[in-house]
Amino acid sequence: MASRDRVRLADATPAIALGPLDGRYRFAVAPLVDFLSEPALNRERLHVEVEWLIHLAAHRVIPGAPVLSSEEEAYLRDVVVGFGPEEVAELAEIERRTVHDVKAVEYFLKSRLEAAPSVLGADTVLGRIGELVHFACTSEDVNNLSYALMVRGAVREVWLPAARALVEQVAAMAREHATQPMLALTHGQPATPTTLGKELAVLAHRLGRQVRRVEAAEYLGKINGATGTYGAHVVAVPGADWLEVSRTFVEHLGLTWNPLTTQIESHDWQAELYADVARFNRILHNLATDVWSYISRGVFIQIPVAGATGSSTMPHKVNPIRFENAEANLEISCALLDTLSATLVTSRLQRDLTDSTTQRNIGTAFGHSLLAIDNVRRGLDALAVDADLLAAELDANWEVLAEPIQSVMRAASVAGVPGMDNPYERLKDLTRGHRLTGEEMREFVAGLGLPEGEAARLAALTPASYTGIAAELVRLLDT
16 A cells, blocks of 8 residues: 655644644633734734824924824724734734834834824824834834733733732632641651641742732833934934933833833843742742642542543542643743843843844743643642541651650750750650650650649640641731
8 A cells, every 4th residue: 555645734724833832721821822922012012103103292202293183092092902813914914025023013003004094084194194103213112112011911910810819729728727737747757747737828928929029020111222322312303302201101101111221121120020930930839749749648639520531541540630730831931931031131232132032932931830820720629638647647656746845854954853854865765766656655754754734735745736836827828
């Protein structure tokens, strides 16, 4: 039988996604498309160009330029609002001719100005002010402002709501299990008991702190020309206060004005933001590995999903796939965020192009973080606590009471109680390498000769009750 060539998947229509975020995991990251995709970048470029044109006219920056009516301003802003699939295709066709993405946006907007009389009437001035589009701008004046708006929108409208919901979910679990005693493991060995809620509260507190840092992020922007000197601005219109025009425009967009730059905005704010998001990722990675360990240990039981397969060959398995998936995606996100942070703060002399292609990966970096958050949230939703196992673990490890017993003996020794010498060494000899029962521990305490009150407190102490103020600490999440 004659062989034939395989079907070329690259030629399929509609196009098949190369990466998982636009394929398998699209459902979890789709909201980012409105902010961090290539069409979103072009929409923001268009937005910046429109607002710059309106700003120049409204502030009478260019002598002789007409002031726009409210209807004309609304027409211009509707160009941005209505930017959809057809406009994306039209702009792509223009870029194929210009071989320059920002210039294509300029020509696209000029075509809308030329079409304005057919919509607003022959008296509109929009058809006569095409040369105000992109006036005195370098491409990076438009790009830096566009990226700042895009990242701000993605963080505030998509990533932060997801991150806050995760933090509250972990905090709610902490409150629910605040009093659930649990054997702690330090270095993987039995240690001073805690409560499950307190350990979850630690993670919620850590994640919440990073969320607050991201919430406080600054988004900087500049509009100052080809090398940041306002050279073309001053020559074209020497009478204008270009510093004030620049500052008020950037702040009009809701951004923080950066007064001193080269051709590019320095991107330091991006490095700061991405470092905070990466730190959130790493703490979430810690949560994922801890929960995975708790599942492996039996502390958490995974609630089976009806119809789901845990293993293709072992029918009994319910694998912790949500947390493993999250780990991998957090590592990818952090690798990209670290690269963005390291690369974007450096630009040779007054400008090189390394930032252009680098910034196109911002959406991917946030996408993998958002996907991980989604996986962790769904994983946490499918957990139940095995209180019986926790109780059995505690009852099998009475030696953890060596710490409070030797501490009581130390205090008694300081108070002058006889027979309390070498408390640490005596408890070490009793417990190290040995498993003790509750009865054996109580017998030891009874033979110490402690004052009656201390002896009674220690006799009543169990591994399950030796949790300090762990339950109360969970309330700190609400302060």
